[in-house]
Amino acid sequence: MQVALVMGSISDWPSVKQTADLLEQLHVSFDKHVISAHRMPQELQAFGQSAKAEQYSVIIAAAGGAAHLPGMLAANTTLPVIGVPIQTKALNGVDSLLSIVQMPTGIPVATVAIGNAGAKNAALLAAEIIALTDEDVNTQLVAYRDKQTKEAIASNAQLQ
Ligand SMILES: Nc1c(C(=O)O)ncn1[C@@H]1O[C@H](COP(=O)(O)O)[C@@H](O)[C@H]1O
Numbered sequence: 099m100q101v102a103l104v105m106g107s108i109s110d111w112p113s114v115k116q117t118a119d120l121l122e123q124l125h126v127s128f129d130k131h132v133i134s135a136h137r138m139p140q141e142l143q144a145f146g147q148s149a150k151a152e153q154y155s156v157i158i159a160a161a162g163g164a165a166h167l168p169g170m171l172a173a174n175t176t177l178p179v180i181g182v183p184i185q186t187k188a189l190n191g192v193d194s195l196l197s198i199v200q201m202p203t204g205i206p207v208a209t210v211a212i213g214n215a216g217a218k219n220a221a222l223l224a225a226e227i228i229a230l231t232d233e234d235v236n237t238q239l240v241a242y243r244d245k246q247t248k249e250a251i252a253s254n255a256q257l258q
Pocket residue numbers: 105106107108109110133134135136137160161162163164165166167168184
């Protein structure tokens with residue numbers, strides 16, 4: 099698999115599904131895992147440390163609240179980790195965002211926006227990394243961008 103799609107809880111799946119659907123559309127192969135740094139610390143460490151040997155190219159990690167999962171995965175691998183802040187009820191996902199984005203120097207997490215835009219951009223960012231060496235994924239990405247541009251131009255008609 100090219101991407102490991104990891105979430106802190108099964109309750110994150112409705113958001114993470116948007117990432118999964120877009121990865122599928124872009125022909126990126128991936129598998130899905132619930133792994134919590136807080137609830138499954140040993141499994142988290144084992145997963146991070148074996149991720150490179152498993153031949154993943156990118157890890158996407160989505161978590162909400164005290165979202166230490168992306169950072170702790172990044173601590174256990176040198177693969178690129180994309181962090182997705184899940185929108186929370188109590189603090190609207192600002193808690194998730196700040197937990198993920200403010201990493202110390204030396205252990206980066208590529209953090210995307212809170213909510214739907216972030217969930218989708220995580221898939222696109224992963225696909226852009228994969229597309230460096232995968233012509234099929236590159237073709238899908240170019241087509242995605244092309245369609246998006248055409249739709250934006252066509253939306254001018256709604257102004258008339
Ligand atoms: N942020 C983390 C971590 C972690 O970072 O290890 N593990 C679970 N969670 C988050 O807790 C929220 C509530 O989880 P539950 O619904 O299971 O109580 C979820 O958004 C999950 O990502």
